[in-house]
Amino acid sequence: MTMGSERQPMAAPPGAAVPPGARWAAGGQAKRLDVDGLRSGYGRLTVLHDVDLHVEAGEALGVFGPNGAGKTTLLATIAGLLPTQSGTIVVGGTSLQRVAAHARVARGVVLVPEGRQVIGSLSVGANLDVMMLVRGRLTHDVEHRRRREEVLEMFPALRARLRVGASSLSGGEQQMLAIARALMCRPSVLLLDEPSQGLAPTVVELLADRLSQVKGTVTMVLVEQTENALLALADRRARMRMGRLEPATPTAQAE
C-alpha cells in the first residue's frame, strides 16, 4: 500500500521531466473498486466465472496469468466494453451496472488496452486531444492544456514527437502515449492490460518508474502474463487461471 507514502507531490517546473521517485500531483481522486461474482464472456460463451476482486482506493492490484486466462476479458468487462452476464462492478460505492463504456471513462474508469491501440493516422498531440471529448470539450481550454502539460512532463519523449503520426512511434513510445492518453482523463481507476507486451527491458523499467509516480493517486489494476518489473509495483497480486481469479496475496509474501 502506498496510501501512507511519504513521497511528496512533484513540483517540477513546466517542461521539466518529473524527477525519479516523485509522485504525480495531478492524481488523488482514487476510488475503491469492488467486483463480486462477475461472469462475463462473448455471446453465450462464459469466460469469467464468479470473479471477486476488491481494490482499495489508491491500491495497485496485479493480475497475472497465461494466454487465454481471461485477463483482457476481465478488464474489458470492468471498462464496459463487454456486457456483464451476472455479478456486480462497483466503483466508489456506485454500481456501474447501467453505465455505458464511454460514461465509465467520464467517471474515471479508464482502460489502457492490450496492444496500445493508439490512433495511428492521428498525430501524437491529436491522440491526447481526443480525450477532451471525455469532458465534453471541442476546443482546448486551460484545464486541457494543464493536463497535457502534466503528461508531457511525465513522458518528455512524447513532447518531441507531438506533431508526428502516432503510427511512426516505437512500440515503447506508443505505450507511453496510451498511458498518457489515459492519464488525460484524470482516472480514479486505471486498468492496464499488459503494458510491457513486446517492449525492451529498459522501456519496461521506464514505464515502471512512471507508473510508480502515479501509484497511490489512482486505483490500479495491472495485468501482466508473468511476474515482472511492472507487476512489482502491485501492492497485492492475484493469479488468473481459466477464467477464475485466485485470492490476492501481498506482493512481499508472493516472492
Ligand SMILES: Nc1ncnc2c1ncn2[C@@H]1O[C@H](COP(=O)(O)OP(=O)(O)OP(=O)(O)O)[C@@H](O)[C@H]1O
Ligand atoms: N472476441 C472473442 N470471442 C470469443 N472468445 C473470445 C474472444 N476474445 C477472447 N475469447 C476467449 O476468451 C478467453 C480469454 O481470453 P482473454 O483475451 O481474456 O485472455 P488473456 O488472459 O487476456 O490472454 P492473453 O495473455 O493472450 O492476452 C480465451 O479462451 C479466448 O479464446
Ligand SMILES: [Mg+2]
Ligand atoms: Mg489479454
